[in-house]
Amino acid sequence: MTVQSVTTLGGTASHVKVGKVAHGVMMMTWTPKPVPDDIAFEAIKAGIDSMPSGVRMYISSCEFFSLAYDTANLELLARFFEKYPGYADRVFLAVHGGSQLGSLKIDASPENLRRSITNINAALRGTKRVDLFQCGRVDQSYPIWETIGLLKGFIAEGLFDHIGMTECSAATVRRAHAVHPITAVEIEVSPWSMESETKKVLATAQELDIAVIAYSPLGRGFLTGQIKSFDDIPEGDLRRRLTRFCDPECFKANLALVDALTALAAKKSSTPSKLCIAFVASLGPKVIPIPGSSSAMRTLENTYAADEYFAPEELAEIWKIIDEYEVKGDRYFGLDPKAMNLWG
Template identity: 40%
Template sequence: MPQLVGREIGPIGYGLMGLTWRAHPPSEEQSFEAMKAALAAGSNFWNGGELYGPPDANSLQLLNKYFTKYPEDADKVVLSIKGGLDKNMHPDGSPEGVKRTIENCVKLLDGKKKIDIFEYARVDKNVPIEETLKNLEQYVKAGKIGGIGLSEVSAATIERAAKVTKIAAVEVELSLWSTDILSNGVAKAAAAHNIPIVAYSPIGRGFLTGEIKKPEDIPEGDMRKTMPRFQGANFEKNLDLVKELDKVAKQKGCTSAQLAISWVKYMSSEIGVPVIPIPGATKQERVAENSKDVTLTSDDAAEIRSVLQSITISGQRYGEAGMAHAEG
């Protein structure tokens, strides 16, 4: 099994979607049921963030409540938290910014659970990454966080970061419609420094499940409404990939979501370091589906590769403002 910060984790992790980027978050009870189901399935790597949800009801507060109710689960979970954005959602990697975000995250958890990995959600282009990491390292030494991760970074940033401190993980988008890290040097740089990869949105923010058949299926207020891949002609063109992958999934006797997650896990063998997908889920039945082990053979991988080579994804991962803060 993969290891992060010296602890074993299951083959997949979970993005804490109870209170993240959702227009209509589930109830606390439903969220807890999904979290319990994740642990029962062996998925003990949980990924949340200071930026997920409103200030008075974000994922850290959800975690606080969960571990207050189930204190026995705290030591079972490897917790990764993203932060580092100011009130305008801009990265702030200054010493003051590091102090604010770490202290706020620790305060919100209120001792119920330690942050095993802390990562800046985006790189502050106005502050050298070396400075930000050196300040974060002080919190590792003080025992307030267990380790440091990177998020949405370029290969060059990974190389710079690895010279400053030990990097516990690199979180990047990786899925059957977001394969950029395989060609832009990010996966290669992570492998060169033996840094595990945490793959967010492994089912393409739900698109690869095949359950989103038209733009109207996305709720109003959902951030996907702002993403180019989910809009107009891009949406229609990208359905070609979903249809082809559905054929492969049916041949394997699994769901499209299971195929997508299994492909991300399979990338571990090709990249050379553990790749841990972190699908989001709000229902325990979805957790059960995502957690089902589907083993891909080299022939399966070759067939999927052929599909990917035959289809060009239309639209950027984020809108213009979002891409401005993404290095990859």
């Protein structure tokens, strides 16, 4: 069985066909107990195998997706492509980089960006070409046109093929796109992450024919309905530090949103997970939800979710829920958005 929902990317990759749902592999390695290769490989393979002929699965990795902020995630993918070399051309690989070595601090200096892409390519060991490179956040110490101009030069050197952006404002997207066509912007989008700037980026990307890679479409698992209490979150899990999870008042208040989405999903004989992914996918022809999964079964469930159809009245019901329920707590650690480089 293959998925039916297919789209294309934007910018210089507007000819590339990808599934309407991408695959995030962050939590395969950014966890106290990394997922064993055999389980991780089956999850990755299942998603790729679900793609129609000529369609690639968009997979997002990163130079620092581990508790040590090292290349463990990329090394996992390198081992996968070593075992399944025929799958390399069936994947569109986007990689976040640009942080200082062993850190989350973004540094868009020419020296560090070259170090970063060199380190990424070394970790992949020639098993897979980097299709798209994007800084993990916008480093506002450097004008965006300088950063994009530098990355454009790296493309000319053959270090990777396309440019993406992460956690960027609509205005920054416009400035960057004027320097070099942007293929994709990655921002958080879900029924509990629909900020005013989210809507602006979605509209700007559609106007400029840029794909939107919508991360955390399931609210980091909260919107699935599987997390009933704080104790359901494993020790060492990043979510134990996030405001919407660790603050008891926020957690309790946000359950009302989950209950409303769950009730609506039941009316469709569906699940809240499928409903959220399908809703995010419905936000634009090139809006691509990227849920994370380390399970082959869950990967397929997520991937097929974009095939679900919403009647206009059903979409209206979802928007009514979003508009009526005020989400409590910020997206990260209670810090000022500028401190987290959000909407750079």
